[in-house]
Amino acid sequence: MKRNRKKTRRPQIPFLSLLVVLLVPLFCFLFRGPETEIEANTGPNYVPIRGNIFDRTGTLLAYSKKDPSGAVKRIYPYGDMAKAIIGEVDSWGRGIFGAELLMDEVLLSQKDISLTLEREVQITSEEVLNMQMAKFNATFGCFIMMDANTGEILALSTRSKLKEDEAHIGEPLYLKPLFHPGLLSIPIRWLRENEEFDEDNLKSGHKWVDIDSGQSLWSPWTKSTLQRFLDEKRSVTKELIDLGFGDGNGKVPIYTYNIFEEDFKSSPLNILRAFASLINDNGLISPYFINTLDFPSEKRAIPWLDQKKRESLRELLSGFSTPSIASVWWKKEETSGSKRCEIIALGYWPRQSPKVVYITAIKGASYDPIQRPGILSRARRALKLGAALPEEKILSYRVGGEGDVKKVVQ
Known part of the structure; x- marks a missing residue:
């Protein structure tokens, strides 16, 4: 008995179709247009090798x-x-x-x-800023440590709860004119008016003093001295310009009388630069963070500040505390309507011969250093690390x- 086998027909590729499949790629290869280097090196998968x-x-x-x-x-x-x-x-x-x-x-x-910058100093500085931001419940913070005499940035950290800031869109946060540098007007006035060292201020020690509604200052000056400065109607505009304000980091009002001027704001880096120039031995310095074979050496003398006055100011500000001077300003926010404060703290180390200076600049804080004492002094750990760095690079x-x-x- 024969079985009926079902025949299956195998698909066949016509010879002409096979020829087309084989020859078309060859034809395209032989008659393609010229390929430029730019075309070969573009596309989402091409990323150039960069230096370290x-x-x-x-x-x-x-x-x-x-x-x-x-x-x-x-x-x-x-x-x-x-x-x-x-x-x-x-x-x-x-x-x-x-x-x-x-x-x-x-x-x-x-x-x-x-x-x-140096890695360990940078890591420690970031830890300090993160802790301070958390303790003060702030929306923005910046910590910068700089060589007091050369302007080399040893550590720099910024933190923000705003998405555009964290994405680093636009001008760097440490260069934005967001803060009021009015606390520097106090040492400026003292340097200008006191040729002899004021022993009463040295004995008083650092403390918080309320200078106006919502405004407080941490300094070694007595309340009576601060009040005298507040009552003075002589502008410090010229001195602020000599310290670098107005050099692209905030405008200086024509008449600057008060400690806090609403329209006078500057960047954290420019405020630190001015503070360093008050207590170092080299005058106004230029901050930088990229080493080159030709190191910047630009320094500018400050005509009203001699070596004797610098030493007197250092002795007064050194005390046994960190920071050397600080300010708090409570203001109502336009968006939320709630009151939050701006905090600026400046300091240096070692006390008698400064090697490093620093700034902590914080905005949108729910708590200030008066309510939570000791938080600003945590920067001392980072300062000591920075001061111990060797000078070689x-x-x-x-x-x-x-x-x-x-x-x-x-």
């Missing part, structure tokens, strides 16, 4: 690395540490803020750069292939 970024001791802070697929990625070993200074790159591998933007062309040429740059780096100490 080091801290002042040679610690690697940013580098480029190829993954197994060949794609180049920018690596930041310490995450968001010092992000405001180091910066970031976009999906095309170009710098968008910080040192990545400022030195974009240098890094794209695969040369390395060195920053003035490592300038690192690429001289050969990947990983071949030469270090120059200066």
